[in-house]
Amino acid sequence: MAETMKAVVMHGPRDQRMEERPMPKPAAGELLVKVEHVGICGSDMHFLEEGRLGNWVVEKPLVLGHESAGEVVELGPGVEGFAVGDKVTLEPGVPCGECFPCRAGHYNLCSKMSFMAIPDERDGVFLEYVAHPAKMAYKLPENVGTLEGALCEPLCVGLYAAQKSGAWLGQSALIFGSGCIGLVTMLALKSAGVHDVTVVDVIGKRLEKAKELGATAVIRGDQVDAVQAALAATEGRGFPLVFECAGHPAASLQATKTVAANGVVVLVGMAADPELKLDVATLSAKEARVETIFRYRNLYPTAVSAVAGGLPLAKIASHIFPFKDLVAGMLYNMDHKDEVIKGVVSFV
Ligand SMILES: [Zn+2]
Ligand SMILES: [Zn+2]
Incomplete structure (x- = not known):
């Protein structure tokens, strides 16, 4: 060598x-x-x-x-x-x-x-x-290539976010951010049986990718008020599962305003400033939980077997x-x- x-x-x-x-x-x-x-x-x-x-x-x-x-x-x-x-x-x-x-x-x-x-x-x-x-x-099993193998790392983040939320079959979810982490979170949720997923972003191309990978609906955060649009889509109730994957302070605040009663907000994205503004009054009135995650643990085998089972991870690239x-x-x-x-x- x-x-x-x-x-x-x-x-x-x-x-x-x-x-x-x-x-x-x-x-x-x-x-x-x-x-x-x-x-x-x-x-x-x-x-x-x-x-x-x-x-x-x-x-x-x-x-x-x-x-x-x-x-x-x-x-x-x-x-x-x-x-x-x-x-x-x-x-x-x-x-x-x-x-x-x-x-x-x-x-x-x-x-x-x-x-x-x-x-x-x-x-x-x-x-x-x-x-x-x-x-x-x-x-990696034979039907999983090394491109997908590499993308198992971000997929673990999505799997961990879905796991921390305690997602149930049939619930609906709202995801802020349609970059890699937002997309893998959506894939993880869909494979957990959460098929009704709405995605918010300000970049059209990313939302097209979210639709291609199975988003039920998308919201252009730069064109409409994302909070109003998310509440209108749920007759004012909000979403039981909300994920902040944009790493943007405005999205964290919006996430706390769009959660349903007894729901959960998972803060996945990392913003440059460690201090965030959240709508605690809404969180309290809804008895909503806030969860955080740091990377992931014990999820690589799950990620590999999910991809081997057909999760379309390569499409994110x-x-x-x-x-x-x-x-x-x-x-x-x-x-x-x-x-x-x-x-x-x-x-x-
Ligand atoms: Zn990474
Ligand atoms: Zn140690």
Whole structure:
């Protein structure tokens, strides 16, 4: 195998460079994986555009990308249950397994988490090969490609949001935001039997995608009052399930105004400002719950089997960029936010 590989390294805002890195060696318990597809996440775009996301600041060179799948090319010592040639999707967060949240089973809240493409945690996967713990890798069945494998990461977010809402068969849902996370939340809800899903966004192209993937109705938030439209659609009752997937403060406030009695608002999107304004009077009068989520836990096997069972995850990808064009592709993505719903990097 070659001594070096290519990696795209972020050095500062709008500054990524293709560089040579030493070929990684799989340590005990690790797989060496040849990366085939990586989804470009909103968090990657935030890091590249502003050099930060919330409290995370990129101060040292960092490889972005955390939604990946590829082929196993080497097994580290002691690895069982995998073979060279297996296609796998990689769960990007490696928890310590020993801290209080880990021992309580809440490993996504690990206090020593090592998550891909997070400053001071671990590098991401905008590179050709990655060594990753086998315990955070999941084999893909033959009918699931590595593009879908990569998109299992955001799908886990949607599955977790649906799970936290406690969605029931036959309920109706309102989703603010029709980007990747809004769309995977809709797919997760539909597979849980919530077929009546209304989606709000301000970008027409995204709402067309939501319709293509099965939204019952859409609301153009820039053309009508989204709260009035959502209430009118439910004879004033509001929706039992409301999801904020836009990462926008206005949408969080609207979400709390459109929930039905005994309903739930799940805050999924992350806004730049940590403080939000919510309509607590409406929430109280309706005895509505507010739920938050942080990434996901224990959901990769569910995501893989949902896709194997026919969930149309690949349709979310709107743009495929070859790895060699990644630097230019992400700048294009940044400057054409209205056009790119979900970019995916391809190495094959
Ligand atoms: Zn992501
Ligand atoms: Zn831990």
